Amino acid sequence: MESLHHDSDKRALRRFLRHQRQALSQHEQRLAANHLCQHLKTLPEIHRARRVSLYLPINGEIDPMPLLPWLRKRKVEVYLPVLRPFSMNTLWFVTYRPDTPMVKNRFGIWEPDLRFSAQRQNRLPAWALDTLIVPLVGFDANANRMGMGGGFYDRSLAFMHHPGPKPSLIGVAHACQQVVSLPVEPWDVPLQAVVSDQGCVRR
Numbered sequence: 613m614e615s616l617h618h619d620s621d622k623r624a625l626r627r628f629l630r631h632q633r634q635a636l637s638q639h640e641q642r643l644a645a646n647h648l649c650q651h652l653k654t655l656p657e658i659h660r661a662r663r664v665s666l667y668l669p670i671n672g673e674i675d676p677m678p679l680l681p682w683l684r685k686r687k688v689e690v691y692l693p694v695l696r697p698f699s700m701n702t703l704w705f706v707t708y709r710p711d712t713p714m715v716k717n718r719f720g721i722w723e724p725d726l727r728f729s730a731q732r733q734n735r736l737p738a739w740a741l742d743t744l745i746v747p748l749v750g751f752d753a754n755a756n757r758m759g760m761g762g763g764f765y766d767r768s769l770a771f772m773h774h775p776g777p778k779p780s781l782i783g784v785a786h787a788c789q790q791v792v793s794l795p796v797e798p799w800d801v802p803l804q805a806v807v808s809d810q811g812c813v814r815r
């Protein structure tokens with residue numbers, strides 16, 4: 613595919629890739645999730661991390677949750693992205709434990725409820741995490757990414773363009789979400805790597 617230059621091309625590609633992953637059967641999804649997590653477990657960015665964010669999948673997204681028992685065993689603190697209230701489309705990262713009270717957000721994604729997230733000791737800004745597992749709609753061989761189009765991760769990770777602490781960013785997606793090349797926008801925050809059910813591409 614040629615590189616894409618227009619917003620309408622980007623929207624069409626996003627729609628196409630979302631259809632691709634939604635067409636996977638439950639069996640294919642489970643297999644892909646297990647393969648993904650086997651690859652993730654080999655990454656140094658995961659091995660050295662003490663605080664990791666995952667996400668709860670929707671719309672055919674690859675499921676990173678099979679990693680959870682492994683992380684818990686290693687005493688890694690696990691966080692989920694939460695739509696930050698009263699703030700323009702940015703994310704907080706909230707502790708995910710077996711007793712964390714959950715609600716559906718406006719996109720139908722389960723997230724820790726507001727009373728829980730509002731307590732400071734239960735959340736972190738993205739810069740305080742060691743590694744973020746970032747859900748993707750599309751990626752290319754250079755680990756460029758395309759998300760849901762809300763700009764949530766890009767906005768929440770804008771600090772990556774400045775000096776200071778920087779977490780590792782690992783994108784994850786189904787192998788069928790890889791394209792030849794994606795346009796890079798000025799606000800895009802580069803990932804270290806993208807991991808799929810079929811392996812890992814590095815920047």
Ligand SMILES: Nc1nc2c(c(=O)[nH]1)N(C=O)[C@@H](CNc1ccc(C(=O)N[C@@H](CCC(=O)O)C(=O)O)cc1)CN2
Nearest residue numbers: 667668669670673693719721747759760761762764765
């Ligand atoms: N599982 C998961 N959780 C996540 C994300 C994600 O991509 N996946 N996010 C990553 O950013 C944030 C939520 N961002 C989202 C952005 C757009 C849509 C979405 O479905 N948009 C619809 C329009 C819906 C509407 O406007 O009401 C669409 O694109 O059709 C969903 C989540 C935080 N949590």
Ligand SMILES: Nc1ncnc2c1ncn2[C@@H]1O[C@H](COP(=O)(O)OP(=O)(O)OP(=O)(O)O)[C@@H](O)[C@H]1O
Nearest residue numbers: 757758759760761762763764765766767770797799
């Ligand atoms: N740092 C930022 N500050 C303000 N707006 C931003 C920032 N980053 C992205 N945006 C806005 O978010 C919108 C969506 O961006 P884009 O299409 O790149 O989303 P995306 O690749 O799906 O990323 P994400 O996974 O973060 O949603 C764009 O209109 C862009 O202007």
